[in-house]
Amino acid sequence: MYNHLEDHEWLAQVKKGQTAALACIYRKYWQRLYVSAHAVLRDEQTCEDIIQEIFLKLWQNRERIEIKATLVSYLYSSVRYEVYRHIKTGKVREDIFDHIFERMQAGPDYPHLEYKELYTQIHTIVESLPERCKAVYKLSREEHLSHKQIAAQLNISTKTVENQLTKALSLLRLSLGQVLTLELLAWLLHS
Known part of the structure; x- marks a missing residue:
């Protein structure tokens, strides 16, 4: 149903509480976001947790979230922030x-x-x-x-x-x- 929509249209549907739209966004971006995080952290479980957390926050904050740029840039920024936070707090493997x-x-x-x-x-x-x-x-x-x-x-x-x-x-x-x-x-x- 939502597969033909653009990112901003998916986001509008997510804001309305449509879980199917969130699932479409997830399917489209999760692997790219995971690869991006894994390139730095090299920890499968941590990277999976980061991606899950980003989508959970997107869902939980759907009614008040304001994305100034594109959805994909927002998601990548979220990954960068979470990776940085993990490194800064020392929650990373030593290697x-x-x-x-x-x-x-x-x-x-x-x-x-x-x-x-x-x-x-x-x-x-x-x-x-x-x-x-x-x-x-x-x-x-x-x-x-x-x-x-x-x-x-x-x-x-x-x-x-x-x-x-x-x-x-x-x-x-x-x-x-x-x-x-x-x-x-x-x-x-x-x-």
Whole structure:
């Protein structure tokens, strides 16, 4: 019934309480929104939860929601906001930052990003880590050694390696929470 409608017409039907119109919007956009969130977070369950939450909020706020631009831009903005919120609050897997660093090292293809400055900030954070923590981080992330190999090389237990790596990544996440901007996340979500 609603498949032939444009986005603004679907939204008008949603505002009237038509669940079938919401279902059409969901079917049209959920996969693209999921892929966008997953490109950054790399966590299937979290991304599914984010998309479900966005559509739930759209439904719950349907009577008072005012979308200034297009529906698709509103939905993508909602995804960016939720991804940013998850990163800022630390509700992400630790390896998300490895993925971000890898993409940044691949080259600055986003013109507004102060790439070298951000890379320098990351390097500064790593260098300011406590010595053992820094050594474990570098062996893990730069030398790509396993926990067992790091433990043998540093003459420490694998549990200590895990603890030190967790500490390093937590400090990076905390420090980068101040550095990562919505502009960077927009680039990550769309590249």
